[in-house]
Amino acid sequence: MLIVAKIAKREGKKVYLVNTSAYHLGESAELLKSIDRINIREMRSSKYLKSKNIDHDVILDSLLGANFNNIITHDYQGRVIVMDWHPNRDRDVGKSLLPLVSDDSMDFLPLNHYAHLEDWRSTVANLRTADLVVTGRYHGVYLAGLAGVPFVTLPSN
Numbered sequence: 001m002l003i004v005a006k007i008a009k010r011e012g013k014k015v016y017l018v019n020t021s022a023y024h025l026g027e028s029a030e031l032l033k034s035i036d037r038i039n040i041r042e043m044r045s046s047k048y049l050k051s052k053n054i055d056h057d058v059i060l061d062s063l064l065g066a067n068f069n070n071i072i073t074h075d076y077q078g079r080v081i082v083m084d085w086h087p088n089r090d091r092d093v094g095k096s097l098l099p100l101v102s103d104d105s106m107d108f109l110p111l112n113h114y115a116h117l118e119d120w121r122s123t124v125a126n127l128r129t130a131d132l133v134v135t136g137r138y139h140g141v142y143l144a145g146l147a148g149v150p151f152v153t154l155p156s157n
Contacts, residue, residue: 002028009034019062023048063142066121073122076107076130081149084110085136086156093136093154100134111137 002025005015009031017038022045025032029052032038038056040046049056082100085093101108107130116123127133127147135141136154144151 002031005035006031019059021045029054061139061142063139064146068124068146069121070125071122072125072129073119074126074129076126079130080106080132080134081109081127081130082106083133083135083137083140084108084112085154089136089155093156096154097134097136106134111139111143 001017001020005017008015014036015034016036017032019039019041021042022029022032022038022040025048032049032052032054038049038054039059040049040056041059041061043058046056046058080100082097082103085097087094100106123143124146127143127149130147130149133140133144133147133149133151134154135144135151136156138156141151141153
């Protein structure tokens with residue numbers, strides 16, 4: 001992402017970072033000072049950018065603006081939903097969640113999967129029917145929160 005931003009700035013283009021996180025960027029942090037607008041989605045990144053004197057706005061995740069509907073396409077009544085995890089967490093979070101994924105008493109709902117293209121707008125309505133969500137995804141926390149379902153979160157990227 002930062003390489004593309006650097007090239008765009010070199011070409012005289014405007015650059016906007018939207019719905020992003022930013023921390024521990026090392027020397028790349030200087031590039032962010034040249035970016036036209038940065039919208040950060042959480043306070044950890046905001047604190048980091050403030051420490052580097054980088055102008056930004058904190059705006060909650062754009063997922064909150066998604067056009068979800070109230071149509072239930074999958075009834076998870078009485079079930080625990082296990083979501084996936086970021087690939088860079090395969091060795092710890094993935095290892096912890098794999099036994100749950102194969103447990104017949106739980107349902108696996110990977111967020112990063114083409115199967116959700118058709119009914120993604122029903123995700124919140126579907127989750128409302130579940131008893132619990134276990135997730136290794138940042139957006140899994142938002143989805144469970146929007147659904148009003150208790151959740152357990154594991155570290156993400």
